[in-house]
Amino acid sequence: MLQCVDLEIEQGAFSLSNINFKVDKGEYLVLMGKTGSGKTTLIEAICGLRKVKKGQVLLHSNNITNLVPGQRQIGYVPQDGALFSTMTVAENIGFALKIRKWPKLKIEERVQELAVLLGVEQLLNRSVDNLSGGEKQRVALGRALSFYPQILCLDEPLSALDQATKSEIILLLQNLAQKLQLVIVHISHSESEAKKLATSILSLKDGILEKVSL
Numbered sequence: 001m002l003q004c005v006d007l008e009i010e011q012g013a014f015s016l017s018n019i020n021f022k023v024d025k026g027e028y029l030v031l032m033g034k035t036g037s038g039k040t041t042l043i044e045a046i047c048g049l050r051k052v053k054k055g056q057v058l059l060h061s062n063n064i065t066n067l068v069p070g071q072r073q074i075g076y077v078p079q080d081g082a083l084f085s086t087m088t089v090a091e092n093i094g095f096a097l098k099i100r101k102w103p104k105l106k107i108e109e110r111v112q113e114l115a116v117l118l119g120v121e122q123l124l125n126r127s128v129d130n131l132s133g134g135e136k137q138r139v140a141l142g143r144a145l146s147f148y149p150q151i152l153c154l155d156e157p158l159s160a161l162d163q164a165t166k167s168e169i170i171l172l173l174q175n176l177a178q179k180l181q182l183v184i185v186h187i188s189h190s191e192s193e194a195k196k197l198a199t200s201i202l203s204l205k206d207g208i209l210e211k212v213s214l
């Protein structure tokens with residue numbers, strides 16, 4: 001279970017305050033709000049990439065507010081995917097395992113397992129540079145899921161995709177949510193995407209978080 005309690009974040013003139021919500025295992029939270037409303041700021045604070053001024057981030061009631069990102073058990077797919085262009089697909093998916101010093105054979109097994117789950121087996125030896133948008137999203141998901149995180153944070157994973165690929169990735173996300181029973185937090189601008197994926201929707205407006213009915 002992921003919980004934010006009285007979270008307050010301040011960066012320059014922009015601030016978020018009184019951020020309170022709870023997402024249980026197996027739930028799919030979609031976070032909405034117009035451009036500049038603070039969605040990325042909030043998700044980055046949950047992942048440990050932004051400083052929190054006040055309040056707490058809890059994972060299964062453990063206070064993780066002051067842990068570094070690598071200790072939080074959170075997989076993160078940033079807005080542009082941020083794949084490593086000097087690495088192959090397999091190396092991208094295995095990256096977090098390498099820095100966690102997993103043995104080579106175990107990394108290969110996990111990469112293969114994720115490649116099957118995400119439908120990128122045939123791409124493992126390719127460079128990520130010339131992959132399609134949908135393929136890049138699959139690889140970014142693989143990299144985020146590699147170390148069995150308990151939370152998966154996705155920053156607009158569908159925004160750069162054409163309609164057909166969007167539908168394909170929505171199906172994949174529905175499938176992952178059902179199979180892996182994680183907490184998923186997904187930023188989206190699209191109400192129709194949110195309605196297809198979410199078990200709950202929250203919206204940021206003027207620094208305040210509001211529940212949206214499905």
Ligand SMILES: Nc1ncnc2c1ncn2[C@@H]1O[C@H](COP(=O)(O)OP(=O)(O)OP(=O)(O)O)[C@@H](O)[C@H]1O
Pocket residue numbers: 011012013014033034035036037038039040041042
């Ligand atoms: N390091 C920073 N210093 C000062 N202000 C910042 C900093 N980072 C972001 N901001 C401001 O915080 C506000 C929220 O930005 P954020 O990227 O979280 O919005 P968003 O809702 O994710 O937007 P979008 O939908 O366009 O991605 C914006 O006004 C932005 O300019």
